[in-house]
Amino acid sequence: MAKLVVLYKTPADPAAFDAHYAATHIPLARKIPGLTRYEISTGPVATPQGPSPYHLAAVLSFDSFDALRAGLGSPEGRAAAEDVGNFAQAGADLLLFDTKDV
Template sequence: MAKMIVMYDQPKDKEGFDKYYHEVHIPLAEKVPNLKNAVVHNVLQTMNSEQQLYLIAELEFETPEILTKSLASPEFQAVQGDLRNIMQYLNKPPVVALVD
């Protein structure tokens, strides 16, 4: 199994972020090929860090190779391109980690 984990800090516009994220960004992400599962977590508290996380998304793929292939797809490029739109609600870009 392989995952892409996306961690968002507290947005500057929570209401706008939540609406855009759930109505536009998630539907784009759901189109990424080979996506096995997607889970979004609202962060209740961040400990041992100055970073104040707001939301964590986990995108699960069968293998690291399939994840890599999916990241090269036009559908994922649309998700990545949407970052410029979602940035209007954020203070800084999300942190992304690829894990196995």
């Protein structure tokens, strides 16, 4: 299994971010080929020490790293990536990796 973790930094207008994310970005991202699971954080994104610089965390799962790369490279993946600039002006950190059960 492979994961894409997106950590969205806290925006100047969290309500506008949330509205766009829910109404526009989630529907775009759910169309990415190969996507098997899509999870987002609820409530504050914290660290063990307290608040973090992140507003929202998203975890997208794929069957393999190849499926993840193919999904992101697809027209649907590119559309979702291009949409990030429409609502995440504070920026986002992306992490891509394979996983295994231990």
